[in-house]
Amino acid sequence: MKAEFSPYLRSIAAGLKELIVELSQYFDYVSVLSTDSVGFSMAASPRVKSITGNTLMTERGNVVRVYKNGLYSEYSFNLFDPDKVKETADKIRKILDAQISLLEQTGSQVYTTKMLEDEPQELFVEMETDSLPETTDLAKLMEKLISFSSEGMSLSEEIVDCNVRAQSTHVCKMFLTKNKDLRQSYIYSEGGISMTGVRGEKMDYSHNGVSDREGPHIFDFLGETIQKTFKELNDNLGSERIEPGEYDIITTPEVSGLIAHEAFGHGVEMDMFVKKRALGASYIDKRVGSDKVTMHEGAKCVKDVASYAFDDEGTLAGDVIEIDKGILKTGVCDALAALRLGCEPTGNGKRQNFEHKAYTRMTNTMFDPGEYTKEEMIASVKKGYLLSGMFSGMEDPKHWGIQCIIARGYEIIDGKLTGKVVSPVVLTGYVPDLLGSITMASKDYVSFGNGACGKGYKEWVKVSDGGPYLKARARLG
C-alpha cells in the first residue's frame, strides 16, 4: 500500500501559497516547509508499560524562510489559520524586523549570501509500505512486546529488566515556494530490546534493534534479537577491563557504521567547511584512508530510517561517494552552504523538526563491502579484538580526532577467538590513521538505524550507518 499524504497539509496548502505571495511583497525569496507527521512509541518491561503518540519525528507545524539584503531569516509557528493569511504575514514581517533592529543596534553585520534559485518543480511521493502506524492494532502489538519481554526475562535469573520498545512514524512534509510544490509521505519504524543483568556487584546491559523505512510489521523480527541480546549481556557480565594499548581490530558492521558516521560523516558536513571548522575541506582529492575504503552518504544510498525523497530545504535526495578507494572526493551539503561554497546541494539539509534551523546533516552513511569473510578476517589477526555493539561516538572535524565507546571486545589470539571479553572499549585515534590502517573488508553490507545523531550536543535527527566487517588497527582503552 501507499503511505497516504496528510489531508491536513492538503487543506492548508492553498493558504500557505497565499502566505508566500503575501510575504513576497516584502522579501525576495520565500519558502515554507510544512509538516504533519504522526506515530506511536510504546514500551514494555516486566513492571512498566507505556504508550505515547510522540516520537522523534512526530510534529505538526510550519517554518517560513525569507531572504532580503543577503540575509536569510526564519519564522517557525504552529498556529496557522488559512483565513488569516494577511495577519500572519504582517506578524512575521514585524517580528523579523524587530530582530533586524536589534542587530543594527548591536552593530552586527550580515554574512551576505546569494539568493536561492526558484526553478519550477513539482513532486508528489507516497512511498510504499506494508503497514501504517495509524491502522496498526496497538493492543496486539503491546501483547507482542510483553511476550518478548517475558521471553527475555525467562532466560536467566540474573536478568533484572528486559525492556522492549517499538516506534513508528508516518512522515508527511510539504515544501512550497512561488514555483515549487514538493510533497512526500513515508513510514519509518524502529524497535529494540534492552536487557539489564546483575552478577555479584556488577550491573551491565546489552541492546539490539531493528529499523527500516517500513511500517510496524518490522517489529515481528524483534523476537529474533532476544537470544543475541542475552548472549551479549552474558558476555558483558563476565567481561574484564581491557589493557590500554594499540591493537588489531575487527569491527562488526554496527561498529563500522559508527566509525563511518564519526570519521567522515560529521567531518564532511559542508556547513562546517563554510565556518572553516573541518579539516576535510583541504583534503579533497587527497588520500584519507587505505584503498579498501569507499564510503557513500545519502538518503538514496540504502533504504533505512533516513531515506526520504527530498530534504527539509526542498533538495531531492542524493547518493554521494565521499571517499573513493581512500581518496576524499566530496562532502555533503545543505542548500545555503552550497550557495556559499559555490557547489550543488546534495539533499542533506535537515531540521530536528519545523522549529529548528536546517543544517547539513547525515542521512545514511555506509562503508562499501569488500571481498573477505568475517572468519578469514579473524583468522588474520595475531593479537587483537573483535569489537561489537556501540554506545556512543564523537568526532573532532577540525583535528580529526575520533572517540567511539564500544560495548565489548572479543579477544583474538593467533587467529582465534579466545572467549575472553573486555567491556566497555574506548576507541580513540586520528581518523586518517584509523582509515589508513584498514586492510580488509567483508562481503557483508548492513545498515543500522536505531540511533539519533546530534550536531554538537543538540539538533537530533534520525540517521543510519553501517557497512561490512572491517579490519584495522586502533588505540583502545
Added chain:
Amino acid sequence: MTDKIIELLKASGATAYEVSDTVTEGWEFYFIGHKLDQNRVRDVEHINVTVYKALEDGKFLGSASDEIAPTATEAEAKKIIEDLLDRATFVKNAYFELNKENTQIENKDYDVEKMARDYIEALQQIPETSTEDINSYEIFAEKCTKRYVNSEGIDVTFTYPSSQVEVVVNARKDDHEIELYRMYKAGSCDKDYIVKELTDTLRFGKDRLVATPTPALKKATVLFSTNDATTLFQYFGAKLMASLKYRGLSNWEIGKEIAEGVAGDKITMKAVKELPNSSANRPVDSQGAVIRDMYLLKDNVPENFWGDVQFRYYLGIKDSFIAGNFAVDGGSSTEAELRCGTYLEPVEFSDFSVDPITGDIAGEIRLAYYHDGDKVTPVTGGSVSGSLPELLKNMKLSKEQTQYDCNLIPSVIKIENVTIAGAE
C-alpha cells in the same frame, strides 16, 4: 484550546487526566565569526494530554499520552482523546495516584529581546587576539509560559526563561589550527560569566596548540575541574531516580551506604528548588508536584528517590518530585590542598560520558594538564576510563563549589587510579 480539551476530558469517561500547554516565544541568532548567518523566531504552542483509565476494579491504571495540535478542531481533539482512552486499556500498570496539592505561584515576565541582546553584547566583549578567536556562535533565548492541569485539582500557570549559547573557539599557530566547543545553558544571560568562561577557553585553545601526546600512564590520579565534573554526579542522580529503582536498574537503597571501604569524601547531594539563573528553576515539576529543597544522598547514604509520581508511588515515596537543580556539598579539602602531587587534569574531552547503569566513565582527551610537582605540561590524545562505582571509594571533593547551570558541585574532584590510554 486547552479549556476545550479539559471539557472534553471531563466528559470522556477517563478516570484521571493531565494536560500541559506550553507557549514558547524564542529568538535565535546564528553567527559565523561575528557576522550574522541567520536569525530565527519560534512562536509555538504545544498541548500534551495524558489519559488514565482504571482497570480491573482499580487494581491497575492504564495510561496513554499524545500531543493535540493547537490547530486541531474540536472533533479532532475528541477523536484523539477517545483513541487515548482505548490505548490506555492495554497499557496495564499497577495503580497509582497523581499529584494533588495545588499551589499559588507568583509570576514574573521575561524579555526575550533583552536576553538575546545580552548574549550578542557578551560575545562582542570576548578578548580575541590574532591567534585565538571566536569561530562561530548560536544564541537561543526564549520565554516559556506553561499551564499544567490535572483531574485532581491542580491548575498552575508559570513563566520561565530559558537560554543557551553554543560557541566554537579557534586557536592557531603557524598553519596549525584547533577548535574548542562550548555550550552554556542558563535561565537568562549572565554576561560576566560568559565573558570569563570564554576568556578561559581562549587560553585552553592556546595550550592545546602546544600540547604533546598524553603519556601512557596506564593508571593515574585525575582531577576534574570543569563542567565535565557534573557528568560524574549525574550518575548519582540517575541511581536515585525512582523509575530506575522500580525497574531494578538501581540497587541503591534508602538508609544503606552506596559503597563500602570509602577512603575519600562521601557524597551529599540535594535536589534544590532554585539555583541562581538556572535554566531548571520551576515552582512545580512537569506533573504539578511542588519543588522544594530535599536531600537525596547524605554522606553516601540515600535519603530519597526522585522522579515521576508513578514510580514514587510504587516505592512509597510521596513527598518528592521531578528534580531539575542538584547541589553537591563540598568536601574536606581546599582546592589548593587537592592540587598537589602528580595528577592529570583533563579540561577538554571529545565527549565525557558516565553510563547511568554501569557507572563506566569514558572520554577522549582533547586537552589535559599533566601536573608533576611544579611542572605543568599540556597533553592531548588518548582516553580516560574506569568504573565509577569503584573509583568513588577514592574520590576527594574540594570545599569550594562551582555552579554549572542547574548543578552546584565541588569546584575540584580528585579521583585516584583512573585508567589512562596514552597517545604516545
